[in-house]
Amino acid sequence: MTSEADLLLRARELACERGGRLVCRDQSLTLAVGGSIWLRGRNGCGKTSLLRVLAGLARPARGELWLAPQLRSLFVGHQNALKDDLTVAENQRFLARLCRLERGEAALDQALKTWGLWSRRHLPARALSQGLRRRLSLSRLSLAEDARLWLLDEPFDALDGEGVATLGAALYGHRAMGGACVLSSHLPLGFDRLPQLEHWVEARGAGA
Numbered sequence: 126m127t128s129e130a131d132l133l134l135r136a137r138e139l140a141c142e143r144g145g146r147l148v149c150r151d152q153s154l155t156l157a158v159g160g161s162i163w164l165r166g167r168n169g170c171g172k173t174s175l176l177r178v179l180a181g182l183a184r185p186a187r188g189e190l191w192l193a194p195q196l197r198s199l200f201v202g203h204q205n206a207l208k209d210d211l212t213v214a215e216n217q218r219f220l221a222r223l224c225r226l227e228r229g230e231a232a233l234d235q236a237l238k239t240w241g242l243w244s245r246r247h248l249p250a251r252a253l254s255q256g257l258r259r260r261l262s263l264s265r266l267s268l269a270e271d272a273r274l275w276l277l278d279e280p281f282d283a284l285d286g287e288g289v290a291t292l293g294a295a296l297y298g299h300r301a302m303g304g305a306c307v308l309s310s311h312l313p314l315g316f317d318r319l320p321q322l323e324h325w326v327e328a329r330g331a332g333a
């Protein structure tokens with residue numbers, strides 16, 4: 126049983142709009158310390174739209190969203206948001222600054238090592254494979270322990286087994302330290318470290 130004091134997020138009957146069109150509605154979720162939610166649903170049903178609302182990047186078209194006071198969240202979108210002309214290390218530092226994940230050099234270097242990017246730190250991002258680009262974008266998570274709520278859009282996309290294990294360990298560690306996450310994924314999340322609760326997002330109307 127979750128106590129009110131542990132609650133980080135409560136959404137009641139949210140509806141999300143994209144381009145002036147309602148894409149999903151009646152989305153009710155609660156998330157507490159140590160919790161995780163796996164958003165599921167068909168392509169285009171509104172998972173990204175819902176994550177954007179939870180991240181405060183868009184307003185709900187209807188419904189209520191309550192977030193714990195002073196809650197810091199980190200949204201990692203499906204797009205990797207990398208600058209092709211910058212090196213791996215420069216991109217990492219840029220993303221860290223953009224997300225206000227102010228950490229020392231040692232933590233930044235360690236994050237690159239954790240995500241298997243250290244030997245490539247001087248390469249321009251354009252030379253990275255899709256999976257390595259995804260790793261670089263996700264390497265922010267290793268700097269984000271102060272952001273208690275992680276909102277991750279298709280974080281497993283393009284990762285190999287090692288990348289999946291690194292992300293799984295990051296999620297497990299974050300939850301163990303009092304964090305929580307909401308993530309979307311089309312991949313089967315078979316291992317026990319990952320989301321406890323599945324939330325299905327239904328597109329608004331048949332065939333929407």
Ligand SMILES: Nc1ncnc2c1ncn2[C@@H]1O[C@H](COP(=O)(O)OP(=O)(O)OP(=O)(O)O)[C@@H](O)[C@H]1O
Pocket residue numbers: 143144145148166167168169170171172173174175333
């Ligand atoms: N900027 C936009 N303008 C207009 N419509 C949009 C915009 N972005 C998304 N949509 C539409 O909103 C709907 C929901 O999109 P969303 O990206 O939230 O779905 P999703 O469940 O994350 O999809 P997927 O599983 O394919 O990633 C889709 O029909 C999409 O085409």
